[in-house]
Amino acid sequence: MEPTANYQCDVLIIGSGAAGLTTALLLADHANVIVLSKGPLTEGSTFYAQGGIAAVFDESDSIESHVEDTLVAGAGLCDPAVVEYTARNARDSLQWLIDAGVGFDRVPGGSDEEPQYHLNREGGHSHRRILHAADATGRAVQTTLLDKVIEHPNIQLLERYNAVDLITGKHINKPKGCYGAYIWNRQHEQVETVAAGCVVLATGGASKVYQYTSNPDIASGDGIAMAWRAGCSVTNMEFNQFHPTCLYHPNAQSFLLTEALRGEGALLKRPDGSRFMPDFHADAELAPRDVVARAIDFEMKRLGADCMYLDISHKDKAFLLEHFPTIYQKCLSVGIDMATQPIPVVPAAHYTCGGITTGLDASTDLPRLYAVGEVAYTGLHGANRMASNSLLECLVFARAAAESIIKQRQQFTIEARLPAWDESQVGNSDEEVVIQHNWHELRLFMWDYVGIVRTTKRLERALHRIELLQREIHDYYANFRVSNNLLELRNLVQVAELIVRSAMQRKESRGLHYTLDYPDKSATPTPTRLTPQQTPAA
Structure with a gap:
C-alpha cells in the first residue's frame, strides 16, 4: 500500500x-x-x-x-x-x-x-x-x-x-x-x-x-x-522586463528605484549631465520601460560608461522624504544624497x-x-x-x-495515498562547488546572450550551453540528495531553455524582445506558445 x-x-x-x-x-x-x-x-x-x-x-x-x-x-x-x-x-x-x-x-x-x-x-x-x-x-x-x-x-x-x-x-x-x-x-x-x-x-x-x-x-x-x-x-x-533604474552601487545590489520617481519629475542623464531620453521617445522619461531600458543600455555601451544617472535633486527635500522615504534612506546609506546629487543607475531583470x-x-x-x-x-x-x-x-x-x-x-477529491519520495539510491553531494559554478555560468551567459538586445547567434550559443548544463544537472540530480541550490538551478536552467526557445521562434522585434537580426515588427504578431509534447528535449 x-x-x-x-x-x-x-x-x-x-x-x-x-x-x-x-x-x-x-x-x-x-x-x-x-x-x-x-x-x-x-x-x-x-x-x-x-x-x-x-x-x-x-x-x-x-x-x-x-x-x-x-x-x-x-x-x-x-x-x-x-x-x-x-x-x-x-x-x-x-x-x-x-x-x-x-x-x-x-x-x-x-x-x-x-x-x-x-x-x-x-x-x-x-x-x-x-x-x-x-x-x-x-x-x-x-x-x-x-x-x-x-x-x-x-x-x-x-x-x-x-x-x-x-x-x-x-x-x-x-x-x-x-x-x-x-x-x-x-x-x-x-x-x-x-x-x-x-x-x-x-x-x-x-x-x-x-x-x-x-x-x-x-x-x-x-x-x-x-x-x-x-x-x-x-x-x-x-518577454523579460528589465527595469530601467536599479541603484548602481556595490553595496546596494538588487535595489530598485521606482518608476514613480520619473513620474514625479526625475530626469535621466549621461555622466556629463545632459539628458538623453528626449532623443529616444516623445514621452522621454515616461516612455514605456522597454524603451527606457534600451536607451540606457545603448548610452552605456556607446559611451563605455558603467551607469547612467537619475536626477531628482531639483525637487524639495521635504517632498522626497514624504514620497520616497525608503529610497532616500537607502541612497543615503551608500553615501548618495538624492536631494543634492544624481543617483547612478543601471537596468536589471525585473519581471517575467x-x-x-x-x-x-x-x-x-x-x-x-x-x-x-x-x-x-x-x-x-x-x-x-x-x-x-x-x-x-x-x-x-x-x-x-x-x-x-x-x-x-x-x-476535487483528495488522494491521500501518494508514493513517497525515493532517495534510496542517492547520496550526499561532496561537490557543492559544481552547483555554484553552473549557477554563475548560467546567469552570466543569459545576461550576455539573452538580455536587453539579442541576436540569433547569441541565442544559439545560449541554447548550446543550456543543453550542456541540463545534462550535467540531470546526472547530478539523479545521484545526490536535493538541496536548495540544486532545486533552484534545475528550475532556472529549465526556464532559461524556455526563454531561449521562445525568443528563437519570434522573428521580429516587439516590446521587450529586441533582436538585431529582425529589427522590424511583424504585421501579424501572435503569442509564442510552447508545449512539452512539441518541444525537443534538450
Whole structure:
C-alpha cells in the first residue's frame, strides 16, 4: 500500500506573496488551505514592490483609458478581453485590500467615508491612477495580508519549504490532473508529500536567471519549471522586463528605484549631465520601460560608461522624504544624497511577462492546477508589462481562481495515498562547488546572450550551453540528495531553455524582445506558445 501523505488539504498554495496570500484568504472560509513559503514569509517580490497598484479612482480617468494604455504598452500582444476584465475588476480588488487594512496614501480633504487617495502617474499611464503606500506599497500589502492569514484558523503556513515537483495522475495511476506536490523541508533536509484537492502556483517570476536583477533570491522560476515538467504549456517566455533604474552601487545590489520617481519629475542623464531620453521617445522619461531600458543600455555601451544617472535633486527635500522615504534612506546609506546629487543607475531583470498558460479563471492545461500572479501568462501584459499592473493582476486573478475552486471543490477529491519520495539510491553531494559554478555560468551567459538586445547567434550559443548544463544537472540530480541550490538551478536552467526557445521562434522585434537580426515588427504578431509534447528535449 502506498504511504499516506505527510500533509493533506483542500487547496495547496505554493507561494506566499500577494497572489498566494490573497487566494488563501478568499478560499479559507470555504476550504482548508496550506500555504507553502520557500523562504521567510516576508521574503518575496511583493514585499519589495515600491511603486503601487493601478486602478481607476480619479473622476477624470476611465476604465477605457486604463485598457487603452495597457494595450499600447503591450505592443500589440495583449489579450483585449483579459485587459478589459482586469481593468473592470481593479477597483473592487483594491477596495478589498483597503478593507483588509492596507493604508494607501491619502490627500487632505477626504473623510473616512469618502477618502481621497494620492495617485501617482507612471510610465505608459495617461492619468494618475497608481495607489501607493509611500514608496513601500508591497511591504504594506504583504504585511497586512500576512497578518490576516496568520489569524485564520483554516490556513496552515509551512515556512522554509521548497516545492520539488507536482504530483500528477501519472504518478498514482489516476486521471489527468494535479493531486499534490513533493516538498523539501529545508530545516530537516527531507522531502515530504502534500495531498491536495487542487494546487495553486503563486511562485512569482524567474528573473534570477539573469546576472543582474531587482528581484529577491527566491525568484528562480520554480512554478514555471514544475508546471512544464507536469505537462503544462507556457506562453511568451521571451518577454523579460528589465527595469530601467536599479541603484548602481556595490553595496546596494538588487535595489530598485521606482518608476514613480520619473513620474514625479526625475530626469535621466549621461555622466556629463545632459539628458538623453528626449532623443529616444516623445514621452522621454515616461516612455514605456522597454524603451527606457534600451536607451540606457545603448548610452552605456556607446559611451563605455558603467551607469547612467537619475536626477531628482531639483525637487524639495521635504517632498522626497514624504514620497520616497525608503529610497532616500537607502541612497543615503551608500553615501548618495538624492536631494543634492544624481543617483547612478543601471537596468536589471525585473519581471517575467510570460509564464504558465492560464484562462480567465486562472486554470492551467492540467486539471486541478491553477496559476496566479507573475508565474502565469494571462494575456494581460503582452510584449511589455505596464507599470503597476502586476500586483493588480495578482489580486484580480486570485479572486478568479478562488471563485473557480469554490464552484468545483466537491469534485476535487483528495488522494491521500501518494508514493513517497525515493532517495534510496542517492547520496550526499561532496561537490557543492559544481552547483555554484553552473549557477554563475548560467546567469552570466543569459545576461550576455539573452538580455536587453539579442541576436540569433547569441541565442544559439545560449541554447548550446543550456543543453550542456541540463545534462550535467540531470546526472547530478539523479545521484545526490536535493538541496536548495540544486532545486533552484534545475528550475532556472529549465526556464532559461524556455526563454531561449521562445525568443528563437519570434522573428521580429516587439516590446521587450529586441533582436538585431529582425529589427522590424511583424504585421501579424501572435503569442509564442510552447508545449512539452512539441518541444525537443534538450
